[in-house]
Ligand SMILES: Nc1ncnc2c1ncn2[C@@H]1O[C@H](COP(=O)(O)OP(=O)(O)O)[C@@H](O)[C@H]1O
């Protein structure tokens with residue numbers, strides 16, 4: 001790589017300033033503020049605050065609602081990650097096999113990716129709608145009384161389904177390009193070595209997709225933890241009631257609806273630590289990225 | 294070990310390209326046949342149809358006594374070596390070689406023994422636990438060979454297996470492949486675009502051009518009796534000189550006026566093409582043909598003289614002991630040096 005030479009340090013810093021300012025205003029400042037306020041108990045009406053040390057954190061470990069959200073988030077993340085990866089992989093493998101009209105088929109599948117997330121979320125929610133939702137009506141015809149936003153598990157099912165549905169196109173694109181990066185001759189060698197298609201998949205294709213898969217795993221965990229906020233919000237509509245919610249959504253509900261800024265800040269800090277861990281894992285992986293060839 | 298028979302085998306790709314015109318090939322048991330031709334002539338397509346990697350549009354393929362058209366590649370009892378080796382990057386050398394056997398349900402001990410045997414034959418014993426990425430190009434090539442050998446196939450298929458190696462290694466591997474094939478006595482089809490490789494390896498050569506078989510014959514036949522101007526100029530380095538000329542049934546005359554006295558002539562009269570190999574010509578001060586030398590190319594063991602005969606481009610190969618300089622010279626033809634081809638299709642007359 002060519003190294004650009006600058007006469008003095010001033011000019012490069014000047015070029016960096018816009019980026020640094022944005023990061024400072026939208027990340028470091030709020031993050032620092034969250035850490036600070038996680039040690040304080042805020043007056044709900046905004047008239048001052050009291051230093052309470054680790055109280056906000058210890059309160060989390062005993063809060064039934066927080067722990068319930070915690071476990072829900074674990075289950076939610078596991079299911080969303082697993083199914084959005086598995087279904088996308090299945091679709092990618094099928095799409096990869098299509099020969100006639102392959103381009104049209106793939107383009108059609110990828111188009112879904114171009115739909116804006118809120119629109120996708122909204123469309124998903126409409127399918128589960130109390131009175132008009134197609135899925136609600138379908139379930140009703142089987143004699144199941146589906147109640148979105150009322151029944152805890154019904155709501156959870158909708159959140160999980162919509163979140164999976166929304167993430168499949170992204171995973172699909174990555175898996176498909178991963179599949180197409182496997183040299184044709186390697187697959188052909190396998191064709192000569194092994195008559196069984198499914199065993200070829202698990203012995204050859206799947207291990208060669210592992211780097212893509214690991215990358216997507218991290219991306220999907222992050223997605224399920226954080227980027228599903230919009231979907232959860234569309235479904236819960238800011239009325240938590242007895243509904244399940246993810247940790248990120250609880251930060252919002254407790255802080256802005258419940259007025260517990262200290263507790264909510266402590267929750268944010270917990271999430272920040274989680275992100276940090278994920279980031280470290282990801283960078284570790286990217287550094288030692290499995291280079292097969 | 295098995296004989297191979299292609300009967301009217303033809304390939305039309307879905308996009309309408311006829312990559313291989315209907316062709317008949319008979320390969321006796323244990324023979325090494327080389328398919329040679331320029332890039333894009335359909336060599337790989339033909340080989341891949343035999344392997345089962347490409348569907349056969351028309352015709353019948355038999356390996357041994359069984360029709361193989363609709364048999365899965367894994368059940369054809371073949372082994373294939375690819376140009377880029379196509380090793381499984383996530384498996385060790387031993388696993389790469391044993392994968393086919395494992396899928397046939399052989400016991401582990403037997404697989405290990407066969408792999409160890411093949412590895413020893415190919416000097417790979419110390420690399421069995423390495424991944425392909427930790428091997429050199431030549432070693433990867435050997436692993437690909439080993440993977441083919443351990444399966445004890447009835448037929449070896451090679452698709453330009455040496456193209457990715459440097460010249461020295463290529464020569465060495467060529468000899469090894471030949472020795473191995475003869476020792477194992479397995480029938481083999483070998484694809485290459487390199488005519489030297491074809492000449493040195495083959496029991497028989499099949500020359501392909503634009504999806505058509507131009508000639509099938511031993512290296513000797515192909516060299517001394519080329520069936521067409523295409524074969525004549527493709528096989529042999531430097532290539533055969535091809536002149537335009539005419540024949541009156543008694544004597545052939547090059548366009549430009551020089552007659553080839555005593556070389557005979559085809560019964561065909563009128564326009565013809567005349568071929569003379571550069572090495573079938575001798576510099577001879579008292580020779581009958583005037584040769585205007587323009588360039589002398591030193592090749593070590595011999596020299597190439599490029600110039601004109603009867604106004605047409607002409608190259609002559611002479612021994613290094615023979616002095617040569619540019620300017621006018623005289624040449625004589627060795628007996629049987631002149632080949633006649635028809636003017637349009639270039640078929641041998
Ligand atoms: N999958 C394919 N679809 C359409 N045409 C193809 C395909 N593979 C090869 N061809 C065409 O068939 C011809 C022969 O190709 P190939 O057998 O690979 O040639 P070679 O191995 O002799 O270089 C070429 O013109 C090539 O463009």
Ligand SMILES: [Mg+2]
Nearest residue numbers: 333336337338
């Ligand atoms: Mg080829």
